[in-house]
Amino acid sequence: MDTVLQDIVLGNSDEIVKKWINEVEKNSVHKYSLTISEELFDSTNREFVNVIFVSVQNQGSKDDLKDFAERIINFGWPLNYLTEGMQAFRRVTTNFIIERSETLDAERFKQVLESVDEWVDPIVNFLVSEYSGSWESTVSLQKVALQELSAPLIPVMDGITVMPLIGTIDTERAKLIMENLLEGAIKHNAEVVLIDITGVPVVDTMVAHHIIQAAEAVRLVGSTCILVGIRPEIAQTIVNLGIDLSKFPTKSSLRKGFQSALEITDRAVVNLKDKGNEMENMIDSLNKG
Structure with missing residues (x-):
């Protein structure tokens, strides 16, 4: 200066x-x-x-x-x-x-x-x-x-994980979904992976292709993939486009998908009150005997 x-x-x-x-x-x-x-x-x-x-x-x-x-x-x-x-x-x-x-x-x-x-x-x-x-x-x-955050894999129980998807799925995000699914399935030792597409506004041929690839990749690492959140309009679109999703289970809601996941992992939801009544009945029958 x-x-x-x-x-x-x-x-x-x-x-x-x-x-x-x-x-x-x-x-x-x-x-x-x-x-x-x-x-x-x-x-x-x-x-x-x-x-x-x-x-x-x-x-x-x-x-x-x-x-x-x-x-x-x-x-x-x-x-x-x-x-x-x-x-x-x-x-x-x-x-x-x-x-x-x-x-x-x-x-x-x-x-x-x-x-x-x-x-x-x-x-x-x-x-x-x-x-x-x-x-x-x-x-x-x-x-x-x-x-x-756009493709998180959340463990909800031993052997059961959920990936909730929201928004559009492009090629870059599909790659991230694939990576997170594979890494998460191995990390959490997941027997069942639920992919929830309730928040995906449009499922076209490209989106379906990415989902099928992800499900196949999950199968190759020894896990079962269940696609949940298929709304009526999405189901109609899939049929009209001739997209084949028969290679893995599909459910209309996360709740139904979770029930299937429990069955696959040999689990069940038990009402503790009913279980208590069952125990009381067994004790009463023994006393009567």
């Missing part, structure tokens, strides 16, 4: 900061006033301008700028908060230098003004790059989390 510019900026930092904050608040407060508190907005602005001055003092150190950009992303604020803030700082600094132009000769004055751009532009580019990179990383992590 030009030494004259550095002296001007650091030597008049209080006045420059005051003018910058006034301009930022005037131009941006309406964008954030509905979503954040005035205190947070004010403290963030002061932190922003402090980070800018730290970059001046540290001769290009960008660690604080990087940390600040990450915090802005965590706040959920847009990129233009950073870019508009830096442009406001450029205007304030330039105007401040112009007001004191009489202290510099024409050539030196031109050099100082040019050095403002040479100082601000790299900071803007760095902030944009850091924001974009951090945002892509955040989106990637969120995508992974959503994918894991």
Whole structure:
């Protein structure tokens, strides 16, 4: 940075900061006033301008700028908060230098003004790059989390697991369903896997193909797959399309599918009250004997 510019900026930092904050608040407060508190907005602005001055003092150190950009992303604020803030700082600094132009000769004055751009532009580019990179990383992590939630395999009993599906099924999601089914069936030692499509709005040829593939894969690892949640309109569509689902059991509801799963695993739901009455009857018969 030009030494004259550095002296001007650091030597008049209080006045420059005051003018910058006034301009930022005037131009941006309406964008954030509905979503954040005035205190947070004010403290963030002061932190922003402090980070800018730290970059001046540290001769290009960008660690604080990087940390600040990450915090802005965590706040959920847009990129233009950073870019508009830096442009406001450029205007304030330039105007401040112009007001004191009489202290510099024409050539030196031109050099100082040019050095403002040479100082601000790299900071803007760095902030944009850091924001974009951090945002892509955040989106990637969120995508992974959503994918894991989009096809969960839930163990409900020893040997019985359920995968509830909601929403449309495309090729990418079908691949995830297949992976989760196989990994979950082995992990939970599942004898029966229930695939619940109650929340799937449309079952066309492609969706049915993916489901059949998933069921066949489950069979190959030693588990039985039951497709449940087949609504009347879905059943009609399957018939009209000539889709063959005869290779594995299908049920209209999760409840009926669970009953079948109990039968396959040699289990039954027993009413404890009835069992108690049965025991009492056995005891009475023994006493009579």
